[in-house]
Amino acid sequence: MNKLQTALQHIATLWKVGFVPIAPGTAGTFVAFLFVIFFRPGNRTLLIITLVLLVVGTIAAHSAEKTLGKKDSGHIIIDEVVGYFVSILYVESSMTVYVIAFFLFRVFDILKPPPVNYVEKSLSGGLGVMMDDVAAGLYVNVAFQIATSMKF
DSSP states (O other), X not given: OOHHHHHHHHHHXXXXXXXXXXXXXXXXXHHHHHHHHHHOOOHHHHXXXXXXXXXXXXXXXXXXXXHHTSTTOTTOOHHHHHHHHHHHTTSOOSXXXXXXXXXXXXXXXXXXXXXXHHHHHHOOHHHHHHHHHHHHHHHHHHHHHHHHHSOO
16 A cells, blocks of 8 residues: 555544444544534534545545445545534534534434435445435434424
């Protein structure tokens, strides 16, 4: 493996976090959660970070699939980071929302309700790895948007 492939694998797996023995996807989501808690990026900053990570993550995931020798390897977790960020974009900035988003995102990412499952099956390579998590994050985000727009 050359230096570029190594660097891309580190990005895709979040520098070994993706190799934790139990629930690496949840660990990746937790890293994203911690990032938001500690750095409290504003929506515009979070959007920019999300877009950059989507592009870089797609390239990294594509490369890591080849070096790891498995389609959408469980070790690739940059997609969970991007998906979690999508789930909290332009929603209320609070610890309660971040925690609820964490659990909802994990549920949607694991269950992959339609069309999330279609996105996963229809796209290949790094784009397929990333976009099903983006779709799961959109489910969570839309749920928050609807919940906050309703008057109780």
